Amino acid sequence: MAFKQRAEAFVLGLQDAICQALEGVEAQHEEVGQGAPGTFREDRWERPGGGGGRSRVLEGGRVLEKAGVNVSAVWGEVPDAVKAQMPGDGDTFFATGVSLVLHPRNPHAPTTHANFRYLERGSVGWFGGGSDLTPYVLYEDDARHFHHTLRAACQAGAGAHADLYQRFKDWCDTYFWNTHRHEARGVGGIFFDHLRPETAGFPTDLDALWTFWTSAAESFLPAYLPILLRRKDTPATEAERTWQLVRRGRYVEFNLLHDRGTKFGLQTQGRIESIFMSLPPLVRWDYDVQVVPGSREAALLEVLAHPRDWT
Amino acid sequence: MAFKQRAEAFVLGLQDAICQALEGVEAQHEEVGQGAPGTFREDRWERPGGGGGRSRVLEGGRVLEKAGVNVSAVWGEVPDAVKAQMPGDGDTFFATGVSLVLHPRNPHAPTTHANFRYLERGSVGWFGGGSDLTPYVLYEDDARHFHHTLRAACQAGAGAHADLYQRFKDWCDTYFWNTHRHEARGVGGIFFDHLRPETAGFPTDLDALWTFWTSAAESFLPAYLPILLRRKDTPATEAERTWQLVRRGRYVEFNLLHDRGTKFGLQTQGRIESIFMSLPPLVRWDYDVQVVPGSREAALLEVLAHPRDWT
Numbered sequence: 001m002a003f004k005q006r007a008e009a010f011v012l013g014l015q016d017a018i019c020q021a022l023e024g025v026e027a028q029h030e031e032v033g034q035g036a037p038g039t040f041r042e043d044r045w046e047r048p049g050g051g052g053g054r055s056r057v058l059e060g061g062r063v064l065e066k067a068g069v070n071v072s073a074v075w076g077e078v079p080d081a082v083k084a085q086m087p088g089d090g091d092t093f094f095a096t097g098v099s100l101v102l103h104p105r106n107p108h109a110p111t112t113h114a115n116f117r118y119l120e121r122g123s124v125g126w127f128g129g130g131s132d133l134t135p136y137v138l139y140e141d142d143a144r145h146f147h148h149t150l151r152a153a154c155q156a157g158a159g160a161h162a163d164l165y166q167r168f169k170d171w172c173d174t175y176f177w178n179t180h181r182h183e184a185r186g187v188g189g190i191f192f193d194h195l196r197p198e199t200a201g202f203p204t205d206l207d208a209l210w211t212f213w214t215s216a217a218e219s220f221l222p223a224y225l226p227i228l229l230r231r232k233d234t235p236a237t238e239a240e241r242t243w244q245l246v247r248r249g250r251y252v253e254f255n256l257l258h259d260r261g262t263k264f265g266l267q268t269q270g271r272i273e274s275i276f277m278s279l280p281p282l283v284r285w286d287y288d289v290q291v292v293p294g295s296r297e298a299a300l301l302e303v304l305a306h307p308r309d310w311t
Numbered sequence: 312m313a314f315k316q317r318a319e320a321f322v323l324g325l326q327d328a329i330c331q332a333l334e335g336v337e338a339q340h341e342e343v344g345q346g347a348p349g350t351f352r353e354d355r356w357e358r359p360g361g362g363g364g365r366s367r368v369l370e371g372g373r374v375l376e377k378a379g380v381n382v383s384a385v386w387g388e389v390p391d392a393v394k395a396q397m398p399g400d401g402d403t404f405f406a407t408g409v410s411l412v413l414h415p416r417n418p419h420a421p422t423t424h425a426n427f428r429y430l431e432r433g434s435v436g437w438f439g440g441g442s443d444l445t446p447y448v449l450y451e452d453d454a455r456h457f458h459h460t461l462r463a464a465c466q467a468g469a470g471a472h473a474d475l476y477q478r479f480k481d482w483c484d485t486y487f488w489n490t491h492r493h494e495a496r497g498v499g500g501i502f503f504d505h506l507r508p509e510t511a512g513f514p515t516d517l518d519a520l521w522t523f524w525t526s527a528a529e530s531f532l533p534a535y536l537p538i539l540l541r542r543k544d545t546p547a548t549e550a551e552r553t554w555q556l557v558r559r560g561r562y563v564e565f566n567l568l569h570d571r572g573t574k575f576g577l578q579t580q581g582r583i584e585s586i587f588m589s590l591p592p593l594v595r596w597d598y599d600v601q602v603v604p605g606s607r608e609a610a611l612l613e614v615l616a617h618p619r620d621w622t
Binding site: 043057066068180181245249252253256257266272276277279280281282283284285286287288 | 352354368370377379491492556560563564567568577583584587588590591592593594595596597598599
């Protein structure tokens with residue numbers, strides 16, 4: 001089977017697995033006075049130029065304030081606006097991927113983002129993707145667990161070429177950098193793009209890269225779910241909730257000012273509501289927010305200003 | 312006196328007048344159970360490359376949930392990033408202006424933005440500016456009052472060249488267009504840039520343009536204040552508040568994705584907290600929000616999709 005079909009089937013399956021797991025967390029979370037467990041609403045959409053997608057969004061859940069897990073498979077003419085940025089040759093492209101952002105309600109539970117995609121232009125195919133973690137209250141254990149899980153998946157997928165984790169961890173720190181704030185969006189993870197045999201940095205082929213890519217993608221749930229489960233019930237103060245909403249503002253700033261995925265979506269006339277499902281449900285912008293030296297907020301900012309080795 | 316000094320003195324005076332008027336509104340607004348009237352906090356800052364500013368921000372007021380009225384006067388080397396966009400010649404620039412955004416608490420009271428600036432590069436000086444209105448609940452009377460006041464000010468300032476209002480009204484509709492949403496940010500106002508004798512479209516000099524520019528700037532209070540006063544006490548439902556927060560999300564999208572002023576500020580290493588004072592205090596992003604046909608929300612969207620003649 002061609003990689004196009006394999007990749008589309010894979011991301012559809014991953015979307016199912018992730019949504020099922022998250023609905024399971026919602027169903028098992030019981031707290032007095034809260035509404036029904038959150039469930040995903042599904043929207044199928046078609047792209048005028050070719051292809052379409054299956055968006056799934058959960059809003060107002062017990063654990064997840066907002067969660068979007070989207071799959072798309074689109075094709076057609078390469079839009080002029082993105083021609084220069086795309087490897088390959090020719091005027092037609094194909095792109096499929098799964099993209100998710102989870103915004104938990106509890107400020108102690110971190111926001112997370114993941115994206116795994118396969119693209120082709122003319123005769124050239126490549127993989128991209130990654131997953132990363134954005135805490136509001138810093139738990140070093142969580143960052144270590146997340147990164148250790150990703151490193152193990154990179155090693156399992158890439159065999160002896162174990163430096164892939166380090167390369168893609170560094171790339172993640174560079175990519176998710178909020179230049180105008182001089183800080184990272186979160187505590188990182190992995191990020192990679194344009195990954196094909198010629199650029200992998202070691203002798204390989206698309207089949208081997210497929211193994212790496214699927215292994216990295218399948219590590220998302222084991223990397224994130226344990227963190228969500230151990231933080232979702234932590235008692236939170238009003239001040240922590242306010243801090244979470246302020247920090248979500250930084251998330252919006254990154255996505256609208258710097259994120260290439262958002263730009264690509266807008267330039268290729270993607271479905272607006274699917275692109276913007278990443279934006280947090282409720283956000284604050286307060287003027288000139290300062291943190292108390294020595295506080296947990298200050299500890300978070302220190303790590304965001306100086307990305308750390310977590311493994 | 313050189314235009315540089317005159318312009319800086321003018322915008323400082325306008326900042327004083329506007330802040331005083333708004334603090335007056337806060338002080339006179341009495342409602343049971345609300346906190347103290349809002350007052351402006353002032354921050355003076357210096358720009359490493361030359362110049363500085365006087366930022367004034369009011370948060371958590373009775374009438375104004377967040378308001379920023381900033382003045383700056385900066386100079387130095389023209390940053391490479393903005394060289395191509397700037398008229399004039401030479402490697403040094405001067406820029407002074409007042410910039411304000413007011414976010415009232417009540418969803419029936421519109422958000423407003425205004426900016427009046429004078430720039431020089433080498434031997435060339437020019438004016439820019441404008442003011443515009445962003446309602447959440449559409450009151451056609453408000454839009455008409457706002458535009459009539461601006462039109463009268465344009466006519467008073469530009470004498471027989473009365474088409475300035477129409478030109479700058481159209482420019483405003485074009486500029487504040489949220490391309491990715493296919494709608495205007497609000498019901499418009501006026502917008503102009505690079506206004507100098509050579510581009511004014513009629514025989515004039517900088518002195519005559521000064522008269523126009525100050526007249527337009529001084530029309531801000533009479534254009535906006537009566538609207539704020541007649542809407543601030545309108546009873547609002549929970550649904551109207553939610554709608555206001557959703558629509559504030561569009562305001563953020565415009566400012567971060569499209570606004571040239573924000574881009575210019577970031578590219579010239581401006582003070583982040585002063586640039587981002589325009590962002591609303593509290594914002595929602597809900598998935599795929601739909602409005603009921605025939606509702607007031609639908610009426611607003613209709614006007615935003617098809618900018619109207621209000622005079």
